[in-house]
Amino acid sequence: MLLQAADELQVIGLFDALRKKLSNAIKGFAHKEEEELEGSGSKQEEVAAADSPESKKEESALQREEPKKETMNGKKVEAAKNAKDAQHVVELGIATKIKSRFIGSVTLNEKEVDNFVDAIGKSMLESDVSYDTAAYFEQMLKNEVSGRKFSSNGIEEEMLGVVREALEKTLSETKGIDLLQFSKERVSQGMKPVKILFLGPNGTGKTTTIAKLAYMFKSSGIACVMAASDTFRAAAIEQTEFHANKIGVPVIKSTYGADPASIAFDAIAYAKAHGIDIVLIDSAGRQDTNKSLLKEMEKIVRVAKPDITLYVGESISGNAIAKQIMEFSKTIKIDGIILTKLDCDAKGGGAVSISHLTGIPILYFGTGESYDALVRYSPQFVVDSILPEPKAG
Ligand SMILES: Nc1nc2c(ncn2[C@@H]2O[C@H](COP(=O)(O)OP(=O)(O)OP(=O)(O)O)[C@@H](O)[C@H]2O)c(=O)[nH]1
Ligand SMILES: [Mg+2]
Missing domain, CATH: 1.20.120.140 (SRP54, nucleotide-binding domain)
Incomplete structure (x- = not known):
């Protein structure tokens, strides 16, 4: 942490x-x-x-x-x-x-x-x-x-x-799904729970982003459960639990060293049994070079069959993220990127390049530590943040 x-x-x-x-x-x-x-x-x-x-x-x-x-x-x-x-x-x-x-x-x-x-x-x-x-x-x-x-x-x-x-x-080259809209549609069609898996390197903000999304879904009347599938890092389970309790959503957990895939499986079963719309599956931070952790991730994917897999990367890592995503993509299909800590990135160039380099859309920016510090990606948001509107005349 x-x-x-x-x-x-x-x-x-x-x-x-x-x-x-x-x-x-x-x-x-x-x-x-x-x-x-x-x-x-x-x-x-x-x-x-x-x-x-x-x-x-x-x-x-x-x-x-x-x-x-x-x-x-x-x-x-x-x-x-x-x-x-x-x-x-x-x-x-x-x-x-x-x-x-x-x-x-x-x-x-x-x-x-x-x-x-x-x-x-x-x-x-x-x-x-x-x-x-x-x-x-x-x-x-x-x-x-x-x-x-x-x-x-x-x-x-x-x-x-x-x-x-x-x-x-x-x-505008890549167009990502609107997670809220997508989930609402799925739920209205009875295709639930929607399963969303989060992966990425250590400390990028996966667990915090899950909490932010749980907060967003809950505020929109969509029920979530969190799967505390990081059984690797010290205090990771307590961290997920802390957020879940604060936001008021259930969390499925086990013990350190337990199989992350089986926790995801249990969370999905819990969602089905309780009519919950979304399962947010956390995972331990891993580098693209760590073969055993990548194998573990493959197992989570095989067992949980996520509808959406999101890569969580730090904006300050710049274009290095693109290389990491391409490496991860060799093992796991990544549907979208969440770029965190944009508020700490003095340059912001990665936010402009990553989708161009990977062909994978950014869905959200993390812009702070609070639950509402999550901005849905849009080219317009980036353009408006960088350049003022021309004055009429
Ligand atoms: N400023 C800022 N801090 C953030 C943002 N997102 C996450 N953080 C902080 O980054 C730190 C790490 O966040 P975590 O959610 O624990 O990251 P993680 O990827 O789950 O970490 P591991 O589980 O150790 O791999 C925490 O202190 C968060 O509060 C963001 O958008 N902006
Ligand atoms: Mg974490």
């Missing part, structure tokens, strides 16, 4: 790093563009000149001169500082900037699209989003940005909207 360890965990804002980095990358882009427009003047001739070969030659020269201009002009120091903080400065070419000023809209050329997409992708990599997922997202973003007309007045807000769309598409 990792009770002390959890006490030491630092609780932070969800997706802190991703939110800051992505917002900065978008702002870096827009502010840079606005600052340049300030200095570009508004002479009509400049529009006509913008596309001329001379202007194109000048364009790169101007860009090279920019740092000097920013240090010379006091007004621009703040913008330069912001851009430095953002670490990414995506620049529009001078021709695009001037055109945007007069035409009222702007379409990015190929280089500008690439610069923008690269900067956003880099922000994702720095927040521990996996390389594959970031590349997939970049392609989505590129498709959205290429050829698109942005209004010159609200480019930052529009860019924000485009990044949100691309992120939502990336996160």
